[in-house]
Amino acid sequence: MRWFAALTCGLAALCAPAIARADDDKPSADLRYTTDIIADASGGEQRRLRWMGRLDLDLDSGTGLFGVEGAHAHADIFLLHGGGFSERDVGDVQVVSNIDAPYALRPFEAWLEAPLGGGVRAKAGLIDLNSEFDVQSVGALFLNSSFGIAPDYSQSGLNGPSIFPITSPGLLVAIEKKRWKLRTAIFDAEPGDPAHPHRVLPGPFFRAGALLSSEGEVKIGAGGELQAGAWLYTDRFDRLDGRGKGRSAGAYMQYEQLLAGDDRTGALRGWVRAGRAASDVNEIGTYLGGGLSWGTDGRSYGIAVAHARLGDPGMDALAASVAIPRRAETTVELTATHRVSKWLMLQPDVQYVRRPGWGVAPDALVLGLRLHFSTK
Secondary structure, three states: HHHHHHHHHHHHHHHHHHHHHOOEHHHHHHEEEEEEEEEEEEEEOOOOOEEEHHHHHHEEEEHHHHOOOOEEEEEEEEEEOOOOOHHHHHHHOOOOOOOOOOEEEEEEEEEEEEEEOOOEEEEEEEHHHHHHOOOOOOHHHOOHHHHHOOOHOOOEEEEEEEEOOEEEEEEEEEOOOOEEEEEEEEEOOOOOOOOOOOOOOOOOOOEOOOEEEEEEEEEEEEEEEEEEEEEOOOOOOOOOOOOOOOOOOOEEEEEEEEEEOOOOOEEEEEEHHHHHHOOOOEEEEEEEEEEEEEEEEOOEEEEEEEEEOOOOOHHHHHHOOOOOOOOEEEEEEEEEEEEOOOOOOEEEEEEEOOHHHHHHHOEEEEEEEEEEEEEE
């Protein structure tokens, strides 16, 4: 891994001048590295210790781009290594680590954003859909991918929607008021090239139609927030039962609440999320998840549950290849974070996966340690 260390050092040296002057009005750079040392301690496909990581170089233009107040540009170039833990070792569908992906070195985001007045903003370029839609703020503490964007949404499309580990071009318009927000966007429906997951640059754009996404959120009382969203692909997809084509669409709702305390002394927060996807073309028809977190910026603790269920067509298709198929996969996660310094955070993590891959593998116990380094 000498090449990896050399690349890290080189990027850090290039970014140092920008990092030193990082503020909202000036160009800045931030180097981040997130790594998981993670093992399947019991069950799953096989017992194995794995090291995987994600190195990000974030570049920001600062505000006032092109002389437009509030306009700015952002780019995120990342390097992924060591992926395949869920696919090869645990066998779970929901993916126990949100940095688990095939090796890649490519732009993840590259967009321009500008205010249009009256609380309206627009963004265009390579956009991470999950930075704007289905954002589970409390769930961001956890490692499991379902607590970032839930699997009823992330499973959709020919290569997933425009989310980690590969994004597609999109255009977003958002209206943001004090008590409510409304976002709507159109994305290229097929990010990257499924046949070449390591490719640096994406393939031809809009070769598989478009993905339309909308979401609204409203603040409720003291510390409460309700979100509801829906998505739809313009092109039709093959039905799981082989009977022609069907429409891929879905909807979700989530509620987050500050239950006690505050950020200074320790805040107790909870959230719950439910979603449905068209089960005639999507394996996962229903998802329910949520959990609790407590802590401050320096130290926090959390427990969460993710429950994904096959629709009837997905269950029938699985029955053709699995002796005793199970309709649901459920993961329970316990995690904690401790900020060692401004640039380093440690996160021990335990996950129990019930019926990985719809019962294809035995129940799995996963133990992990995440280290997060940042220059910012």
